[in-house]
Amino acid sequence: MNDDEDEAFRALLRGLRVAHAGDLPVFDPATAPDAPLPLFRRWLREAAEAGEPGPHTMTLATAGADRRPSQRTVMLHDADERGWHFGTHRTSRKGRELAENPHASLAFHWMREGRQVRVSGRAVEAGPEESAADLRGRSPAALAAALAGSGRQSEVLGSYEELLRAFDAAYERAGRDPDATASTWALYVLEADEVEYYQEEARRRHVRLRYRRAPGERGGWQRELLWP
Numbered sequence: 001m002n003d004d005e006d007e008a009f010r011a012l013l014r015g016l017r018v019a020h021a022g023d024l025p026v027f028d029p030a031t032a033p034d035a036p037l038p039l040f041r042r043w044l045r046e047a048a049e050a051g052e053p054g055p056h057t058m059t060l061a062t063a064g065a066d067r068r069p070s071q072r073t074v075m076l077h078d079a080d081e082r083g084w085h086f087g088t089h090r091t092s093r094k095g096r097e098l099a100e101n102p103h104a105s106l107a108f109h110w111m112r113e114g115r116q117v118r119v120s121g122r123a124v125e126a127g128p129e130e131s132a133a134d135l136r137g138r139s140p141a142a143l144a145a146a147l148a149g150s151g152r153q154s155e156v157l158g159s160y161e162e163l164l165r166a167f168d169a170a171y172e173r174a175g176r177d178p179d180a181t182a183s184t185w186a187l188y189v190l191e192a193d194e195v196e197y198y199q200e201e202a203r204r205r206h207v208r209l210r211y212r213r214a215p216g217e218r219g220g221w222q223r224e225l226l227w228p
């Protein structure tokens with residue numbers, strides 16, 4: 001790397017703009033509901049309607065016993081009174097970290113509308129029946145991927161050919177047996193004790209609204225504004 005390349009890279013970054021879909025929505029926190037879930041569902045629906053690509057993808061942050069955070073993208077399967085649902089292998093890095101420390105955090109970024117949502121709490125594993133039902137309700141390709149990754153996700157792969165062979169066998173099995181279960185696949189529910197909504201504003205007077213409740217408490221939420 002030379003100085004010119006460094007400067008060109010910095011100039012590229014400075015010149016980049018966030019792609020809003022048009023005028024940003026106005027968020028009046030005084031009209032926000034008492035609990036975070038209805039607002040989340042509304043913002044997710046609005047993100048989908050605004051043409052946000054993959055509005056149901058989210059960043060999941062975990063940290064195991066070594067306290068070193070790691071993040072990755074996962075799909076949201078549901079959000080209900082219990083919490084935010086996602087599926088993965090319990091033997092993966094994230095699965096192992098959650099077994100050591102269930103505290104986790106999710107982040108959504110809906111760029112077209114200048115919105116961000118952060119959800120934090122404890123991720124608890126749903127039972128085997130619910131996990132299997134969740135997987136059955138997804139696409140044959142998702143089942144094949146779960147079968148192929150069972151017990152292997154996040155492990156070192158010897159060669160790409162090995163992966164191709166495993167996927168061929170998994171697709172064949174998923175086609176033959178749509179009720180097949182992937183033994184390490186689990187549905188997790190992140191039981192939120194904090195949910196924060198962020199709405200960008202054109203002059204950077206962004207609105208941040210945080211909902212909080214004591215961990216494990218199922219009752220009322222405290223709401224407060226935060227400096228952006």
Ligand SMILES: Cc1cc2nc3c(=O)[nH]c(=O)nc-3n(C[C@H](O)[C@H](O)[C@H](O)COP(=O)(O)O)c2cc1C
Pocket residue numbers: 054057070071072073074075076086087088089092093094095153154
């Ligand atoms: C758009 C997108 C969606 C993904 N959805 C999932 C998912 O729902 N579950 C999953 O286990 N991995 C999903 N992945 C892969 C993860 O990001 C990650 O690479 C994998 O789960 C291994 O993570 P880990 O080693 O940190 O445990 C997705 C990746 C992308 C790019």
